[in-house]
Amino acid sequence: MRNTENTTKAGMSGTLKVLDILEETMADGPGLRISIYCAGCAHHCPGCHNPQSWDFNAGKEMEIDKILELIKEDEFSNVTFSGGDPLYQVEGFTILARRIKEETTKTIWCYTGFTFEEIVADERLSQILPYLDVIVDGPFIESLKDKELLFRGSSNQRIIYLTEKKDDTIPGAVALVQPK
Numbered sequence: 001m002r003n004t005e006n007t008t009k010a011g012m013s014g015t016l017k018v019l020d021i022l023e024e025t026m027a028d029g030p031g032l033r034i035s036i037y038c039a040g041c042a043h044h045c046p047g048c049h050n051p052q053s054w055d056f057n058a059g060k061e062m063e064i065d066k067i068l069e070l071i072k073e074d075e076f077s078n079v080t081f082s083g084g085d086p087l088y089q090v091e092g093f094t095i096l097a098r099r100i101k102e103e104t105t106k107t108i109w110c111y112t113g114f115t116f117e118e119i120v121a122d123e124r125l126s127q128i129l130p131y132l133d134v135i136v137d138g139p140f141i142e143s144l145k146d147k148e149l150l151f152r153g154s155s156n157q158r159i160i161y162l163t164e165k166k167d168d169t170i171p172g173a174v175a176l177v178q179p180k
């Protein structure tokens, strides 16, 4: 199991460390999405597309309330959590995901360098799972890089449906769990 503890205080206190928020993007899942790019990743995958995102002290600390406001204002977009790795701030992203589910009908995709099996086996990481629709899991592995893959960089990474709200059917996506 890889280290899960290298986190910022941000996720613990009603805030998240955010590098950028992109509205109406089509790169991080099907359809229009608002993507929250968080700061910090300790996976350090060789060939990572965005090594600037590894720094846990980069970006700015944003109130979860403010992020939720931006998400609600973007009326037609669903939501993607990316980074960095959102699961290093799992407490804060769980709060945000729960509130998105309580207050909107938007779907949530979450990118992470942890595998689904690692997440399920870890009480802290798995707290977010009930609020996600799709998880794209696993580290980027350069030798398995494939430019033909939709919404992921290497063929070890899986698009895993956690609910029946699939947005769309993505080639190669799998349902490892009984959809909610």
Ligand code: SF4
Binding pocket: 041, 042, 043, 044, 045, 048, 049, 050, 051, 053, 083, 084, 085, 112, 113, 114, 138, 139, 140
């Ligand atoms: S998990 Fe993603 S952000 Fe983190 S090092 Fe790997 S490719 Fe980069």
